[in-house]
Amino acid sequence: MKSTILLATILAGAATLRAADPQPLAERLKVEPFALVYETYVDDNWELFISNNDGTAPINLTKTPTVHEHYPQVSPDGTKICYSVDEGEGRDAVRSLWVMGSDGSHRKKLAEKAREPFWSPDSKRVGFLPQEYPKFNVVDYYTKGMSFYNLATGVITPHPNTEKLHHLYNPSFSQNGKWIAAICHAGMGETHAIFLIEANGTKLINLKIPGCRPCLSNDNKSIAWGSTDNELSVADIDLDSDTPKVAKPRLQIRDSEKFIYHIDWSPDGRYLAFSGGPKSKGDPSKKGTFQSACEIVGVYAPGWDIYAVSSEKTGIIDVKTAGADEVARFTSNGASNKEPDWMPRKPAAK
């Protein structure tokens, strides 16, 4: 009798476990009020695409066969996208910064020989990094100083510490307006360091974390970054503090085979998108591309796609072995899909 009861209990427990099988992440994302914008290489051309939250219904936002768009950055209010455009080939290429509506309309050039745009929290200014020299170079840290373009007035204002800012890339604003996070390579007295740059002053804080490409969450409480070529890390940070410090990583996303880069927080901070694929150094046969490390803007990255994970997880997510409940895949064509950026959308009507 006892054994019968025990067996029944076990079977009932197993049934309960099956019922509680976690929902695939892609299904959870479907109902979230976001879209995803990213760069991709189609028909010998870099373009910006927008897709639903599960990767369906990709739409080419730019459709420009003669110029090359990349590095989309969605404004915090979700109404605009700033991005970079390359025209010309090789050392004669010119990289400029543009802004457009979130549907691809009303395109406007903001600055020439500039790169790495980022939005102020009020969506009224676009920060950017001027090129170090006039001649084109694909290297990501080819920058000197920092400036802001005011969308209402068209006036460009330098950062108060612009003279000291050198070889930065991948900047992003904290949503409280206090800080700009960026990575510096071979500049500002550092070999390689992730900095917090005071947005309206001259304070510089070396966060002393290994790796590159930091991204700050909208609640000012978390930072994500690429800690190695094969690992993305997430940690707590108090960006409301005057001396923010990075805690020990609470989540690490790893892929032992592929490079993983370009991490980006969803507007509500519950998800992280990133791109990944095989290590490579470009493809000289592709028009409008350059040769360097394949994660760099403008370098063709064969086999790269866009993924997402939940940032509410802790511990380690191994992309290679993770189930559908842990990792969602947005693209699958491997067409150099990089630099994902979430776009807030109004919640769909129920």
Add this chain to the structure above:
Amino acid sequence: MRLTTYLSLLAASVVLLSGCQENKPGAETKAGESAVVEVITPSGAAMVFVTGGSFTMGSSKGSPDEAPPHQVTVGSFLMDKYEVTGAQYVTAQLPNPSRWHENPKNPVEQVRWRDAKQYCNERSLLEKLKPCYNEKTLDWDCDMTANGYRLPTEAEWEYAARAGTEGDYEFGSADKLRQYGWFAENGEQKTHPVGQKKPNRWGLHDLYGNVSEWCEDVYNATYYQGSPATDPTGPPNTGADVRRVIRGGSWKASAGQCRSSARQGEKTGDSDACFKTDYSGFRCVRRVTEAELAALKAK
């Protein structure tokens, strides 16, 4: 024209016209000594004319990859007197990738192999020369016949470093290395402005230490067992992730690693966005005609 200049030109011309000459091992190189000509290129780089000749490449006393010692003949070339510096990167409008980037006279380091080649091409274009590297190919294949700048072959590098001598160092024994180079024992864990140490007898500075110098060749530990005797350019490129040769030791190298024949294969870093090999630099070479050399000397 000054008499000395005329004589130098005459000597260089004789050497150029007579082709490669045999240098007596261990002896002061008569042809090399008399033909040493320094020039300043249109972009401002100081270079030394190295008269071609034959020498014993490698060593039987070093690491296995240095053996066997073998006779090699190289043609004449111009070689940078110093390692390429941060100031030269500014001239070429290239971002200085160096860890120690504050002093423009420091040699550049953290240089990927292809970045070094990019500098070579930029300098060629600045001086209206034909670039050696084809940027449309995956590894930027080198046209050795072009008159622009390129990285030295491993043979050219060792020939210039030896300056007509055999033995571990051009200047004799390791106890003199402090006079000629920055290495682990005196380098203070960093690079130093170029040209502060004694040059070798052909007028080339910092071949020993400061930064290791990229060469054109693919690295293969057994290459010397069957390498060509004339102007060897290294083993064939086998594709992904080959290592390339770096020579000369660096601020973090032992005295042994700075020897004239010491070889090292290094990952190129070409697919690495955050290349942090803070001891890899380079210097440029180029082949010149008699007329080009005369024009440079006249300036």
